[in-house]
Amino acid sequence: MSNVDTVIQDLVIANRILAKEDVVDAYGHISIRHPDNPKHFFISRSLAPDLVERGDIVELGLDGQPVRDETRSLYLERFIHAAIYEARPDIHSVVHAHAEDILPFGVAQATPLKPVIHSGSFIGANVPVWDIADKFGDTNLLVVNMEQGRDLAKCLANNNVALMRGHGFASAGRSLIEVVRLSVYLPRNARALLRAKQLGGEIKYLSQGEIAARAAGYSPYSLETWRAWEYWANKAGCGHLLTKPEAAAHTHAHKK
């Protein structure tokens, strides 16, 4: 397969994984930047992620509009993706979702969401909360144009995740696998923190140094990262679609 074909196939897999892992339901979406043209990105047409197939993927520009004639409906909130790609050249994949267990952290103001477990480190030391009402007043809470998308991207700044008050989150990664992993473990970190609060007493969060050490050691095509991708794809019923990158196929020699 060509690189673009592989990217689209991986995007299909990612859609199914996010559905199976309850990060998205009928709503929520994931995109990936075009590997050869940083001003374009791929995302599904308006469809529940669990039902997405190759033919559903469309190519959009950084204005959130399709780059070819398109008669099918598109996600209303595709501007979240467009605006983050515009603002962050380092980012290659974006998720927007409503994963249930992060929602309380967007509306309760006493407990900021911070990494408290090692798999949650990738959310980063700081998870800003974006409130659409601050700038746009009473809306339907959806991000439906570039101005709103850019305001969210500004709040996200150089972080990996922004919570969206009363709505969900937007996460940004350097690769598709990275943003999927981040989005799967984000609700787990939220649950662990919520329950730790219930147990009471002081909570030991990950230190800045630990967060940095984990980020430094992360490689999207390491064997360890691939292990989760392979597992999730199989669990979601699309293990047969996997294309193992060479980097992940690389093996260590243990000689006696």
Next chain:
Amino acid sequence: MSNVDTVIQDLVIANRILAKEDVVDAYGHISIRHPDNPKHFFISRSLAPDLVERGDIVELGLDGQPVRDETRSLYLERFIHAAIYEARPDIHSVVHAHAEDILPFGVAQATPLKPVIHSGSFIGANVPVWDIADKFGDTNLLVVNMEQGRDLAKCLANNNVALMRGHGFASAGRSLIEVVRLSVYLPRNARALLRAKQLGGEIKYLSQGEIAARAAGYSPYSLETWRAWEYWANKAGCGHLLTKPEAAAHTHAHKK
């Protein structure tokens, strides 16, 4: 299919969706007003929603009694539906269920259930709690006649949902899809609010303006609404029963 045939098929799908999404279990039911005769409505005979098929649907009048000879047993609480249709000409579909996560809000008196997430906006700004004991004293808590049904409908008034103390909820929508969607997201909103309380501090609820903006933008046959219906039907194993209305099939033209 005739309009009535489609309505009945959609009602079968709705039964299965509510079962799959844990809104109902062996108990709970959904009805839809007859499209041509506002004084009649369709609902299953007494049967767990997950097992409902076309032949199980019966036609009742606004007195809660079957409009034709009927030898099969009917839901004891069908008067909930009859009374709401009687009181609310604007309503075309009703759900009564015991979804577990809304139950605490019917019995704990310190925290009213209000929209705290965007998908919960459809429950409306005010969710009254109806206590059958207030008027009827010690009962088995079931709504088994028109007098009780009317008292519940009076408490519901112009709202979309009424909690029933120690029992469940009744929800009312302008369409089948709307009431299903509302009933699926109602427990999610309840969980988000419960957990936000546990995190502590002030909670940012949806504003009146946001609730209004979302209600104004809602169309039961928009693509966005259909997306969820299609997803839930597939998840419940009855995607093959779907009949796409023309409105949802309508696509946007994105021209370059």
Next chain:
Amino acid sequence: MSNVDTVIQDLVIANRILAKEDVVDAYGHISIRHPDNPKHFFISRSLAPDLVERGDIVELGLDGQPVRDETRSLYLERFIHAAIYEARPDIHSVVHAHAEDILPFGVAQATPLKPVIHSGSFIGANVPVWDIADKFGDTNLLVVNMEQGRDLAKCLANNNVALMRGHGFASAGRSLIEVVRLSVYLPRNARALLRAKQLGGEIKYLSQGEIAARAAGYSPYSLETWRAWEYWANKAGCGHLLTKPEAAAHTHAHKK
């Protein structure tokens, strides 16, 4: 099928239902009194309930010992059943299980488990907590002889459920369907109450009159009870084993 054959088949169904509904896992068991001989009861040999088939059912006496030569191992805690049948002639079916969400109520001493939702009414107004240590000191917490079983039965007295501190519960019903239903809704009532406590404020429990009204109206072979039994059996994959009793097949005539 003879009456005994039907009873054994229903007991198989009940085992599978309790497994599917997470009331039991590898451990926990259900028994039914012999329909023709009140001094005998049926229960599976030592086996996870989800795996129980007809040939696994054994017949025990009120001493907890098999009434025929038996080479297969039996449940260590069968004395719970024997002792309750001995003490309570009105009881025809017994469950012992460790359903997770009732466990906190057996060890936390500030919040007694009481009916707070209508489907929980069958646990009864009073749910005593039996602590094996009170009489037997440091044990492995298992009820492994008639003396311990009788002490538990004494604590249960005329109630429907006794919690067993740090261990689980024993429930007793006038029929198999009744005790299954009670055991399925017991953890749900526990969860509703736990969450109501978290919401804060005064909690409205079911009144004594409501509990009595629901108990009075209950019939194990009513259509409403059968509806749940049929649903759970289908969900557990053994709908094909169902034998509909005549009482449940009885239908209401709605004449126009």
Next chain:
Amino acid sequence: MSNVDTVIQDLVIANRILAKEDVVDAYGHISIRHPDNPKHFFISRSLAPDLVERGDIVELGLDGQPVRDETRSLYLERFIHAAIYEARPDIHSVVHAHAEDILPFGVAQATPLKPVIHSGSFIGANVPVWDIADKFGDTNLLVVNMEQGRDLAKCLANNNVALMRGHGFASAGRSLIEVVRLSVYLPRNARALLRAKQLGGEIKYLSQGEIAARAAGYSPYSLETWRAWEYWANKAGCGHLLTKPEAAAHTHAHKK
């Protein structure tokens, strides 16, 4: 099958059980000491436990290195296993996992994890919390060499489980079945304790005498233990791989 063949097959079953029971996900692993050579142990190559088959099992020494030439990648954290086998000759099987519901107890400092339910007794009276930062400062929290593994083993000392702050747990058992059972019920005990705290009031933990009585009565090949193993294996879809040991096949004779 030879003893080693049986051990490897059981290890495959154990991997699948831990995945099905949500003790592990893509990450986490289980090992078993070589039955004939206490200086070797078996563990999967780097692979999600749910996908492990016989051919994936490798043989490592107490330095955590493979005893034969090996080109496949190994778990980074295999040193947890090596160090525990080195320190504890009595231990024959080790699990390391991130089971979600134990995580809060590793980071909240007010509520130690202790047995509160009988199936949780096997975690032992004392569950130490190991913080990798105490000795190693800011790391990625992974145990990637013998020095770190030994420090964890030292903290574990003669206990059955050590929590790892912000990361997960390591558990150690005298047999494969024992450590699987312990690891499945560890999160259940954690949940029961968390919820008991939420109910408020004094909590009745298992007494030292009860914990000791349960440990004394435990036999990895008793019928009662086998019952769970058989159940979990069937639930995980690998009941056909079971090899019933003679001890478990032994039956009691109940003569009249």
